[in-house]
Amino acid sequence: MSRAPHFAVVRTPAGLSFRFRPRALVVAAACLAVALGTGVLLIGSGDFPMSPADVVATLLGQGTPADSLIVNEIRLPRVAAALSVGAALGLAGAIFQSLTRNPLGSPDILGFTQGAASGVLAVIVLTGGGTAAVAAGAAGGGLLTGLVVLAVAGRHGAHGQRLILVGIGVAAILTGVNSYLLTKAEITEAARAVLWLTGSLDGRDWADTAPVLVALAVLGPLVMVGCGRALRMLEMGDDAAHGLGVPIERVRLVMLGAAVLLTSLAAAAAGPVAFVALTAPQLARRLTRTTGPNLLPAMCMGAALLVAADWVAQRAFTGHQLPVGVVTGLLGGGYLVWLLVTQRKTGRI
Numbered sequence: 607m608s609r610a611p612h613f614a615v616v617r618t619p620a621g622l623s624f625r626f627r628p629r630a631l632v633v634a635a636a637c638l639a640v641a642l643g644t645g646v647l648l649i650g651s652g653d654f655p656m657s658p659a660d661v662v663a664t665l666l667g668q669g670t671p672a673d674s675l676i677v678n679e680i681r682l683p684r685v686a687a688a689l690s691v692g693a694a695l696g697l698a699g700a701i702f703q704s705l706t707r708n709p710l711g712s713p714d715i716l717g718f719t720q721g722a723a724s725g726v727l728a729v730i731v732l733t734g735g736g737t738a739a740v741a742a743g744a745a746g747g748g749l750l751t752g753l754v755v756l757a758v759a760g761r762h763g764a765h766g767q768r769l770i771l772v773g774i775g776v777a778a779i780l781t782g783v784n785s786y787l788l789t790k791a792e793i794t795e796a797a798r799a800v801l802w803l804t805g806s807l808d809g810r811d812w813a814d815t816a817p818v819l820v821a822l823a824v825l826g827p828l829v830m831v832g833c834g835r836a837l838r839m840l841e842m843g844d845d846a847a848h849g850l851g852v853p854i855e856r857v858r859l860v861m862l863g864a865a866v867l868l869t870s871l872a873a874a875a876a877g878p879v880a881f882v883a884l885t886a887p888q889l890a891r892r893l894t895r896t897t898g899p900n901l902l903p904a905m906c907m908g909a910a911l912l913v914a915a916d917w918v919a920q921r922a923f924t925g926h927q928l929p930v931g932v933v934t935g936l937l938g939g940g941y942l943v944w945l946l947v948t949q950r951k952t953g954r955i
Contacts (some may be wrong), residue, residue, distance in 0.1 A: 630903050633893045637906035641692070644913045645685040649677055651921065687810040687875055688913040688930070690818040692882055694872040696908020697826065697901060699883030700890070701865040704837050704899035705858060706769055709945060712884035713869040716773030719880075720780035721751025722873035723803060727784055730799045731791040737813045741874040748870030751776060752862060805879035805931020807916055814875045821871050825864045830901045833857055838898045879931050881938020882908050882915075888945070 650656040654676055656664075663669055664677040695713075703711040713719045725747020729739045759772045784803070788796050801808075829837075836857040839847040847854055869883065889911075890903035912930065915937070919928040 627894070627896060630894045630896060630900060633890065634903040634906045637890070637903060637910045641689055641906065641910035641913050644910065644917055645689060648685050648688075648913060648917050648920070649681045651917075652681070683811045683815060684807050684916075685913060686812070687807055687815045687818075688916045689909045690815055690822060691807075691872045691876045691879065692886070692909040692912025693905045694818050694822055694868040694908070695879065695883040695912070696886035696890070697822075697829065697905040698865040698868040698872070699885075699908070700887040700899045700901050700904035701829065701837070701861050702883070703887050704841055705861060705865075706767075707841060708767070708770060709888055710770060710884075712881075713865070714878075714880055714884055715777065716770065717755060717775075717777035717780060718748050718751055718773070718866050718869045719873060719878045719883075720777045720784065721754075722748040722870040723878050724780050724783055724787070725750070725870070726802060726874060727787040727799055730802070731787050731795055734795060741814075741817050741871065744874030745867060745870040748866050748873070749863075751780065752866040756862070801929070802877045804929040805877040805934065806929040807876055808927070808929070810875065817871045818868075818875050821868055825868060826905070829861065829864050833861055834899070834901055837861060837901075841898065877929075877931060879912065880935040881942065882911055882934055885938055885941050886911055888941075 646658050646661050650658055650661045656673065656677070660669065660673065661677060664673045665682070667674075669677065699712050702713060702716060703709055705711065706716075722744040725743035725745070726740050728747070729743035733739065755769070755772050755776055758776070759769050788799060791799060836847070836852045839850050839852045840854065840857065872879070886908035887900065887904040890900045890907040891897075893907075894900050894903055912934070915933040916930045919930045919933045922928060922933070
């Protein structure tokens with residue numbers, strides 16, 4: 607059960623004051639440590655194993671040329687992609703769940719992931735575009751889907767059950783569109799598209815990761831510092847938020863836009879990796895034991911979940927690697943069933 611949050615206050619010499627929740631910071635730091643530690647283990651594993659100490663030394667520029675090639679050029683881009691994509695999905699999921707006030711509010715369920723997939727499939731199937739075109743297609747598809755969902759839900763329906771129901775319907779339509787696009791593709795392009803749709807980090811480089819890192823660097827502070835308090839107020843209801851002076855429509859549009867863009871760019875980098883955006887915010891909230899969006903803990907939890915899932919994907923079966931989307935789908939699907947059962951028992955669905 608969530609408890610009332612305990613805030614600590616820090617005052618700067620300039621007269622500014624900041625409130626924060628110590629437990630939330632501890633949870634975020636712990637998740638970040640797990641994510642980075644798992645990333646170091648992942649970099650050090652493979653056909654050319656390295657100890658964690660050697661990996662850290664190489665990352666600090668103290669390794670041999672051979673170690674530097676393996677770590678910095680081959681393995682680090684994949685781990686960076688896992689960390690950044692997981693963080694983006696965790697943050698986006700926390701925003702969606704806060705706006706909908708429902709633990710089922712996730713880009714996987716609301717149709718935004720499918721919209722990004724439609725944009726990427728259109729680029730791959732129709733133009734055979736490269737990395738930049740794929741990223742643009744994902745962002746365009748996700749943003750267009752967001753506009754459609756908002757238009758159908760209506761100005762006053764961009765939250766709660768109506769947004770979820772509209773999103774489910776749009777997701778079903780886009781799933782059919784994606785299947786049709788696959789039937790129109792050449793065999794080589796179809797194989798490339800199917801692998802992307804599974805969700806995979808194989809062969810990822812800095813060009814794939816850079817857009818997600820830039821989005822996190824720009825949107826992360828905007829969401830957490832600029833709109834975090836307003837988002838907490840919105841969870842109390844529109845009337846209460848309006849009474850506290852929150853510009854409801856503007857905040858909601860900014861947060862939805864940020865979440866859709868984060869989801870789209872994450873999909874462009876690694877494919878529509880399932881259920882990370884659904885599970886990360888809920889796990890973070892249970893660890894912090896507080897209400898509210900828990901944006902920073904959810905972001906760090908998402909990074910930890912995805913890099914851990916990639917470690918399992920590479921090590922679960924000797925001599926064979928699974929796409930990371932298969933692992934997150936298996937684990938997240940089980941979590942979704944458990945969540946639906948608990949929601950039904952409490953009478954929420």
